[in-house]
Amino acid sequence: MKVKDSLTFLINFVFPNNCIVCSAKSGFYLCDKCLNSIKIYDKKRCSICSRPILSGDICGVCLSTTRYYSNGYSLFNYKNDTIKKIIEFIKFFNNPKLVNFLFYFRKEILNLAIFDGVECIVPSPMHKDDIRARGYNQSVSISKVLSKITGLPVCYDMILKIKKTKKQVGLNYNGRKRNLSGAFQFCKSYNVKKVLIVDDVFTTGSTINECAKILKSREIESNFFTIAITPSYSD
Numbered sequence: 001m002k003v004k005d006s007l008t009f010l011i012n013f014v015f016p017n018n019c020i021v022c023s024a025k026s027g028f029y030l031c032d033k034c035l036n037s038i039k040i041y042d043k044k045r046c047s048i049c050s051r052p053i054l055s056g057d058i059c060g061v062c063l064s065t066t067r068y069y070s071n072g073y074s075l076f077n078y079k080n081d082t083i084k085k086i087i088e089f090i091k092f093f094n095n096p097k098l099v100n101f102l103f104y105f106r107k108e109i110l111n112l113a114i115f116d117g118v119e120c121i122v123p124s125p126m127h128k129d130d131i132r133a134r135g136y137n138q139s140v141s142i143s144k145v146l147s148k149i150t151g152l153p154v155c156y157d158m159i160l161k162i163k164k165t166k167k168q169v170g171l172n173y174n175g176r177k178r179n180l181s182g183a184f185q186f187c188k189s190y191n192v193k194k195v196l197i198v199d200d201v202f203t204t205g206s207t208i209n210e211c212a213k214i215l216k217s218r219e220i221e222s223n224f225f226t227i228a229i230t231p232s233y234s235d
């Protein structure tokens with residue numbers, strides 16, 4: 001790589017010129033066209049967990065499994081290419097600030113019923129070794145944005161992840177449940193009765209449910225928020 005090329009590479013890395021989705025020159029991670037194309041997932045949803053459903057009000061998973069959270073909402077469809085790319089950039093390419101795109105959906109977020117009665121935001125915890133490897137916990141970054149939008153404080157250490165777990169990808173509901181067993185620990189009480197658990201993607205909901213279980217054992221009710229949902233999952 002020539003000096004000029006490496007300089008260009010460095011500048012692009014620090015100040016990206018091109019949209020991460022369509023590569024158009026934008027001066028930011030997302031061009032206006034891609035940003036404007038993002039829509040809230042508008043399918044009929046389960047009134048408890050927000051999974052897309054064909055009929056009724058409550059999905060089969062909420063009816064048939066033990067669920068410790070009260071109510072949750074995921075804004076976007078993870079199968080949308082733009083959303084997928086944004087989340088991949090946030091999680092795997094060292095761009096936690098990209099969560100700021102959520103500010104464009106400030107109005108929609110403020111209208112969500114999941115904030116009713118909530119006293120603080122609890123990021124889905126990562127094991128300290130994983131935070132060290134990635135450099136940050138993306139759920140903390142999302143929580144900070146939600147905190148700025150809603151004015152709710154973030155309780156960073158209410159729950160800790162004390163056990164390293166296998167990657168959840170490829171595991172079914174029961175496999176994920178086993179994998180997460182004993183992974184989390186209640187750490188610090190903030191004298192609150194209801195919180196919002198925050199994560200990036202809702203797939204089976206097992207991480208959120210495990211955190212909610214720990215909170216419930218301390219008589220703390222929980223709702224959840226995630227950026228996106230994987231809609232095709234079925235048990």
Ligand SMILES: [Zn+2]
Pocket residue numbers: 019020021022023024030031032033034035
């Ligand atoms: Zn674009």
Ligand SMILES: [Zn+2]
Pocket residue numbers: 046047048049050051058059060061062063
């Ligand atoms: Zn449901």
